[in-house]
Amino acid sequence: MSTTPKNNENNSSGSRQQTTLQKLVTFAKGRRELGVLGALLLIGLFFSVMSDRFLTTPNMLNIMRQVSINGLIIIAMTFVIISKDIDLSVGASYAVVGIVVATLFTQYSMNIWLASVLGLITGGLLGLFNGVIAVKGQIPAFIVTLGTMMIYRGLALVISGGRPISVRLPEAYFNVTGARVFGNIPVPALWFVGVAIFGAFLLHRTSYGYKVFAVGGNVEAAHLSGINTDRVRITNFILTGMAAGLAGIISVSYLTGITPTAGQGMELQVIAGTVVGGTSLFGGVGTIGGSFIGAMIMGVVRNGLVMIGTSAYLIELIIGLVLIAAVFVSTYSYREKR
């Protein structure tokens, strides 16, 4: 119960300060991502103390690079989950697009830029297929994308004949997709940040984003308010398909190749990152800022655990605990109190 000297000196400015403080509190209360940010900072602090190699510029840039592939998809997944759907096929879509682009480039000697554009379109079509089946067929997205997860994986295996493909890319292309620029900044991380900014604009500043929240909050009410709910949901699936495709393309470039089994289990990492970032699986709640930080948390924990020399066997276990703890903390304040 200590008051600042300022408060004691001047009562009127003291009360005004309090209202500013109160404003800050209400501001903070309405924003889950601040809690998630706090968690990220605490985790970062822990690893900084435990290891001198953690908080170094090269390692930070490394983490950014590591999270960028999942992160790209997490941004799109945020839209899908806010509107109360789910997309389990992103890992497989990622592989399909990577394989398609690599095959077009190596086997058909197609221009890599054109191949990438076709790859993005392929990603969009995979998403469109998910969306149309789930929305128009009125089948739960969980089931539909569970099915297409296997179908798309099969596609990747069939197209590639089950063999990994390696590529030798032109330097100009590599420079804008997989390289490191401006003193070692990884380009994939720049793509992640760019997509996050675009996603934040789309979700929080446009009528489309508004509709995503409306559909997730109450799909019936949204329909009765004249919102074309089917179109919003299908568009969301196209977004995740394209984001998975972009991730696939960037990954082909960075790793100079792709295997048809790449991205297995990625969908769960992506959903975990989204949920850690405060997006509610019950729909209607979530932010891009939160998802960005959620993606970072997943990467920081994994990287930090390696840095402090944790046994590889323990890492998955600990990440699972972090996932549950993070969601518990971020939803705690929203539970009805009695």
Place this chain on the structure above:
Amino acid sequence: MAQDSLIRYESISKRFGGVQALDDVSFAIRSGDIHGLIGENGAGKSTLIKITGGIYRKDKGQLYLDGKPVDIHSPAEAENHGITIVHQEIPLCNNLTVAQNVFLGKPLLKGLRQPDMKAMEQRTIELFRQIGQTVNPKHPVGKLSVAMKQLTAIVQALTTESRFIIMDEPTAALTPGEVETLFEVLRKLQAEGTTILIVSHILSEMMQITDRVTVLRNGKHVDTKDTAATSIDDIVRMMVGNVPPPSREVHEVRKDEVVLQVRDLTKKSLRLHDVNFSLHKQEILGIAGIQGAGRTELATCIFGAYPADSGTIEVEGVPHRIRSPRQAIELGIGYLTEDRRNLGVFWEMNVWQNMSTAIIDRLTNLRMVLNHKEIKELGQASVDELQIRTQGLEQKIRYLSGGNQQKVVLSRWLNSGPKVLLLDEPTRGVDVGAKAEIRRVIQELVTQGLSLIVISSDLEELLAISDRVMVMANGTIQGEYLAHEATTEKVMALATKK
């Protein structure tokens, strides 16, 4: 009188954050009475009920049961004391049968602890007979009417030998006939010695069924009176303090201009057939009828939520086949749903977001980027116009009272610039003060040139505000009356026609 009272509240107080929900409330409920609890939304009724049922803990004060002080810490303890709450949203398992629901959590067992379905079904029939009802115990609860669900909840209470049943807004979703049945059941229970506390907004019903009434206002106890010694006017005065009664404003109906003409509208899956009617400019057309008559179905069909199989809808003389709410909105039709909780409000959203849904595409620059300046101006104008009590446009709608939530949803439609508004139960579940304000708004809208279709189960209210009343039964229009020739009796005669 202490001997006589089943339950006595003494100086009960409860605070939620900055809100004093109950403030030093003291009164007693006599054993064997049907006691009414009345007050506006936010008066503290729910809080008091929840304290009695062990859901909330009181901050201060003492509860006496049979003259002995008790502390009820959980719903289970309340049940042990013989106290049951029948909530407004009835917590039954829709996938289970009536008998399974009645014995939920405490099944009758046989042999190796298997549930004895036969015995439970038999007992269910007996219990329903005890309250003068027949039931098929194997019927899934999900397919029952709201009224039967309520009776199932009451029968559930009978299995635990409750002596004090609290009913929260039991009649809100019932038709007049069902209300009558419920009251018969309550009187039967009373005759067997059960004490009943009933919460309702509908004062005429309270006058009819209760022995005594207690009025709360802003968390304070106003008075407890014998029902026979009071009147509706008296109660309203106690509820709201002193406010003038709503007056009927005279407005001119433009008989020469037909805004909406519905011809031979049929929708089989909604059991609507051959609906014909017209709506004039600046007219308030009331639609009366009992539950299941097809009133809401008609509104949703016109609005395009369930497009019609056949028939046409003419808007200002141009025939249309309306296939989606979006199309209806573009044609200048708005629909205020009867089910605000599930179909109207976006609970995770704030006030301005809830106001903007129907016209969000118009509130943008470049057809995409939200124009927050315009949104805020429009929102503030609505807040002022409808006198919505909110901390601001950023306030989450869940923290508003029912009446103010309703005004927010109403403003969603007013902002869409409609020619025709379909208002489905616009005053259901809102308190007396908000009711009067919504009626005032309805009157104002027609003088501004709008045409309204109002659906209400509160027949007296409907007759009071409508220029013309149309009666529906069995999925079609049975007839209509002009306001001055309509009476409750005439309308009910048509509404219950087979």
